[in-house]
Amino acid sequence: MANAGLQLLGYTLASLGFLGLIASTAMAEWKMSSYAGDNIITAQAMYEGLWRSCVYQSTGQMQCKVYDSLLQLPGEVQAARGFMITSIFLCCVGLLVAAVGMKCTTCLSDNKEQKNKVALAGGVLFIIADMVCALVATSWYGENIRKKFFDPFTPTNARYEFGKALYVGWGASALTLIGGSMLCCNCGSKPAGKSYPPPRAAGRPGTDHVLAVDDEDFLLGFCLAASRLSRQSRSLQLSGPP
Numbered sequence: 001m002a003n004a005g006l007q008l009l010g011y012t013l014a015s016l017g018f019l020g021l022i023a024s025t026a027m028a029e030w031k032m033s034s035y036a037g038d039n040i041i042t043a044q045a046m047y048e049g050l051w052r053s054c055v056y057q058s059t060g061q062m063q064c065k066v067y068d069s070l071l072q073l074p075g076e077v078q079a080a081r082g083f084m085i086t087s088i089f090l091c092c093v094g095l096l097v098a099a100v101g102m103k104c105t106t107c108l109s110d111n112k113e114q115k116n117k118v119a120l121a122g123g124v125l126f127i128i129a130d131m132v133c134a135l136v137a138t139s140w141y142g143e144n145i146r147k148k149f150f151d152p153f154t155p156t157n158a159r160y161e162f163g164k165a166l167y168v169g170w171g172a173s174a175l176t177l178i179g180g181s182m183l184c185c186n187c188g189s190k191p192a193g194k195s196y197p198p199p200r201a202a203g204r205p206g207t208d209h210v211l212a213v214d215d216e217d218f219l220l221g222f223c224l225a226a227s228r229l230s231r232q233s234r235s236l237q238l239s240g241p242p
Contacts, residue, residue, distance in 0.1 A: 003103070004102070004103040004104050006182055006185060007102045007103055007104070007119060007182065007183060007185075008102070008104060009179075009182060010123070010178070010179040010180070010181070010182025010183045010185075011095075011098055011099070011102060011179065011183065012179070013175045013176075013178050013179035013182070014091070014094065014095070014098070014126045014175065014176055014179025014180055014183070015095060015179070016172075016175050016179075017091070017126075017130070017172045017173065017174070017175030017176030017177075017179060018088070018091040018092070018095060018172075018176065019172075020168055020169070020171060020172025020175060020176075021084065021087055021088055021091060021134055021169065021172045021173075021176070022088055023168055023172075024084070024138070024165045024166075024168040024169035024172055025050060025084040025085070025088065025165075025169075026051070027049055027163075027164065027165035027168065028047050028048070028049035028051070028052050028053070028054045028064060028165070029047045029049060029163035029164040029165045030047075030048060030049045030050060030080075030141060030163045030165045030166060031047070031048050031141075031145050031160040031161065031162065031163045031166075032045060032046070032047050032048075032160060032161055032162075032163045032164075033045055033046040033047075033157075033159075033160060033161075034149065034159040034160055034161045044056060044057050044058065046160075047163060048160070048163075049163075049165060050077055050080055050081050050084065051066060051067065051081075052064045052065060052066045052067060053065055053067070074144075076140060076141050076144045077141075079137065079140065080137040080138075080140065080141050083133045083134065083136055083137035084133070084134060084137050084169075086129075086133045087129040087130070087133035087134040087137070088129075090125050090126075090128060090129035090133065091125070091126060091129045091176065093125055094122045094123075094125030094126045094129060094180070095122070096122075097118060097121050097122035097125060098118075098119055098122025098123065098125075098126075098183055099122075100115075100118050100122075101115050101116065101117070101118030101119030101120070101121070101122055101183075102119055103115070103119075119183055120183070120184055122180075122183055123179075123180040123181065123182070123183030123184035123185075124180070124184065125180070126176050126177070126179055126180025126183065127176075127177060127180040127181065127184070129176060130173045130176040130177045130180065131177065134169060134172065134173045134176065135170075135173045135177075137169070138166050138169040138170055138173065141166065142162055142166050145160055145161065145162060148160070149161065
């Protein structure tokens with residue numbers, strides 16, 4: 001069963017991963033121009049992201065341009081946008097759900113079993129956001145870069161390499177996955193059953209004496225009641241008609 005410290009650590013890692021996914025989505029360095037080969041112009045560097053493309057001059061100036069049309073973008077860019085936005089949304093929901101189910105919060109404190117299930121649901125949301133969305137988007141985008149780089153028909157000046165945003169996205173995915181797994185450790189916890197008082201042992205000190213006293217009082221009261229009934233019945237017989 002996960003303790004409060006393990007849950008807090010998992011929540012912190014998942015939160016850092018969530019911030020990393022936001023930074024990776026907003027960055028423009030998803031791919032950068034490659035300097036491999038001959039006749040490469042090193043006076044400027046080109047970067048392309050999910051939302052804009054930038055050109056960095058050797059003089060230190062950077063010019064960026066936002067993509068004009070969504071439909072003209074390549075399929076991997078459109079898919080990466082959708083996956084990353086979905087991942088951020090799921091992580092945001094997971095943060096709220098996990099905060100309710102953590103042991104260090106007072107929400108649902110009366111129902112420990114339900115609280116553990118809520119924490120488990122938050123961890124599952126983090127894992128889904130990572131494995132199904134963020135990791136798929138970054139890996140798919142990186143695989144397209146690799147294919148075009150080693151394609152012999154791709155011009156030398158049109159080849160790109162992995163950008164900083166991909167590495168940030170992979171690191172954030174790892175943090176989110178680890179944090180969600182720590183929150184999911186509650187799945188092995190057993191619900192607390194009803195507690196019953198332990199049976200009183202016959203040889204417990206003082207118990208036999210109490211039981212003996214109670215039995216004597218009961219027998220004495222029973223004998224007094226029986227004697228009273230017998231006296232009343234005799235008085236009725238004597239006072240009756242001859």
